[in-house]
Amino acid sequence: MNKRIGVLVFVLLVSYGSIGWLRSGIRSTVPPKGVDLSTVPLEIDGWSGEETEIRDDTVQVLAAQSHINRLYRNDMGQIIALHLADWANSDTIIAAPHHPQVCYPAAGWSVVERRAVEVESAAGTIPMELILFQKDQQRVVTAHWFQVGEVAFHSHDGFQSQRHRFWGTGAWPHTTKFLLQTGAASLDVGQEVLTGFAPSVAEAVATAEG
Secondary structure, three states, rough: OOHHHHHHHHHHHHHOOOHHHHHHHHHHHHOOOOOOHHHHOOOOOOEEEEEOOHHHHHHHHHHOOOOEEEEEEEOOOOOEEEEEEEOOOOOOOOOOOOOOHHHHHHHHOOOEEEEEEEEEEEEEEEEEEEEEEEEOOEEEEEEEEEOOOEEEEHHHHHHHHHHHHHHHOEEEEEEEEEEEEEEEEOOHHHHHHHHHHHHHHHHHOOOOOO
């Protein structure tokens, strides 16, 4: 179990360090209201969370105004690693975190299978992508999506669409990244675990304090 937890934490830290930025000289003149992700509860619908450490230099590379990195467990012994980050600064509001398909292979993981799904939550429809990764004999499944203001998407094209939408407006909403990960032998098994937890996470972020 400790080895599995170590794998979950390591891969998430790599995703932090692999953040990429798209800077086109666009600056928002109206400061957006961000989200204080530390107010997301540690107890979420039968899952108990704990904070995991992150190196200070990694936080600097991340450049998010708010972020959390946690492990959540339930009574069945299932474990989900949760990474959330929110950008609400005029210098970083157009940040584009790398897709997990970039971050994980950079850490030696291979894509086995991927699938796009939609999940309903009280916060709205979540369009997410699930990816099964493998490294040696270890397998993990990730679920990710991004949100710019009220619009959620899971692809780089979705981010580009929002970039064009707010081009020249001088006012950008905050940007939030959601990344969940669990150890699973197949995409179907991982999907069942992650899509069961994701709506609760989306609702918790939607009601988090600014």
